[in-house]
Amino acid sequence: MNRSGHADLPLHYGTVPPWLASRMAQLGRAITESILIEYGIQTFIQRMSDPLWFQSLGAVMGMDWHSSGITTSVVGALKRAINPISDELGLYVCGGRGKYSRQTPNELVKVAMKTGLNGDELVRSSKLSAKVDNTAVQDGFSIYLHSFFLAKDGEWAVVQQGMNEATGYARRYHWYSKAFQDFLKEPHTSVIGHNQGDILNLTANEADQTKEGILEMTKEKPDIISREAQRYVLMPTHHDVRAEDIDLKRLGSTLALAHDTDISNFEDLLLLKGVGPRTLQSLTLVSEVIHGTPSRFTDPARFSFAHGGKDGHPFPVPLKTYDETLNILRTGLEKAKIGHSDKLKAVKSLSQIAQKLENSFSPNANFEEVIAKERAESYKYGGMTVKGPARKLRKNVKRQLELF
Structure with missing residues (x-):
């Protein structure tokens, strides 16, 4: 999961509407708890340092799949969802955007007092990660969001974001405590943002001779221009989701499992029998966010086909579908906590079966028709955007989609 990269994150302003914010928090909690139960806290911390997984998580939550707003909304949703049960989970979320980012040291000290962790060291890590991205890596982006995800054993991930209003882009930086040994030795697991060419980067190995120590870097004048990152990923700037943004074979197998396959053919899924096709589509993509391997997140836009986007892309x-998905996950988690994990296993099987279908799947559906059908039927599922509820179209899509 320790990737490096850049991706376009257009600056988006505004707030997340209450009807979505509350659901994002609930889904964020359900996904987090599912990962903790199945894989443990280290896996969750590590995934937070993966920019493509983070982007996919935001998309599956119903946020605008490509924008800078994913960072703020996902961090905020997870903080609201996790912190009330932090002592139970052994997981803590500190910081946030603007004034909340400046509260990170105080919040870390409070967590340290509860857990026995070294508060001074945690505060130092928080401040240095921000200082590196704001000062040592002079790429034109000013940090305005800093979040610190901390496990009870001291493992942590930092997700922070800077903006460049002149270019209209944001850049997201990811850190993972186990992925580096020195704050000035290429510490990032990833950097997400618009590629603007060569930058001043004091953390690159080539810059060893230009720095004397992280505590003095605000006084230093870096004089080496180095590469921005070893590898990078470009996120497109357009708002709409296009065929080129999606792995159509992966998406097609998900749609096929949800809409075209008799679920009775799969013994592992019998506990989900009776769940409607639209909810199965969402559950399959949520299942992949929980159980997928790193290579499955190279096309984050695909995960917007779980719950759409608040901007309509x-x-x-689909609020009804969103709520049904949440109910299934919550019920599965409650039963798993008392030793009955059958429903969570069924949800896990969705992603496994969809991946198996890919082996022999050849997509031949028109991508625009897939989206047109979703939009035409949106009113059936309580479709909602920031502009209000979806309405029944005068000329509905009559021709059913042929997925095969």
Whole structure:
């Protein structure tokens, strides 16, 4: 998961509407708890340092799949969802955007007092990660969001974001405590943002001779121009979701499992029998966010086909489907806590079966028709955008989609 990269994150302003914010927090909690139960806290911390997984998580939550707003909204949702049960989970979320980012040291000290961790060291890590990205890496982006995800054993991930209003882009930086040994030795697991060419980067190995120590870097004048990152990922700037943004074979197998396959053919899924096709589509993509391997997140836009986007791309957020998905996950988690994990296993099987279908799947559906069908039927599922509820179209899509 320790990737490096850059991706376009257009600056988006505004707030997340309450009807989505509350659901994002609930889904964030359900996904987090599922990962903790199945894989443990280290896996969750490590995933937070993966920019593509983070982007996919935001998309599956119903946020605008490509924008800078994913960072703020996902961090905020997870903080609201996790911190009330932090002592139970052994997981803590500190910091946030603007004034909340400046509270990170105080919050870390409070966590340290509860857990016995070294508060001074945690505060130092928080401040140095921010200082590196704001000062040592002079790439034109000013940090305005800093979040610190901390496990009870002291492992941590930092997700922070800077903005460049002149270019209209944001850049997100990811850190993972186990991925580096020195704050000035290429510490990032990833950097997400618009590629603007060569930058001043004091953390690159080539810059060893230009720095004397991280505590003095605000006084230093870096004089080496180095590469921005070893590898990078470009996120497109357009708002709509296009065929080139998606692995159509992966998406097609998900749609096929949800809409075209008799679930009775799969013994592992019998506990989900009776769940509607639209909810199965969402559950399959949520299942992959929980159980997928790193290579599955190279096309984050695909995960917007779980719950759409608040801006209407690729389609309005289907609130009825969202709530059904949440109910299934919550019920599965409650039963798993008392030793009955069958329903969570069934949800896990969704992603496994969809991946198996890919082996022989050849997509031949028109991508625009897939989106058109979702939009035409959005009103059935309580479709909602920031502009209001979806309405029944006068000329509905009559021709059913042929997925095969």
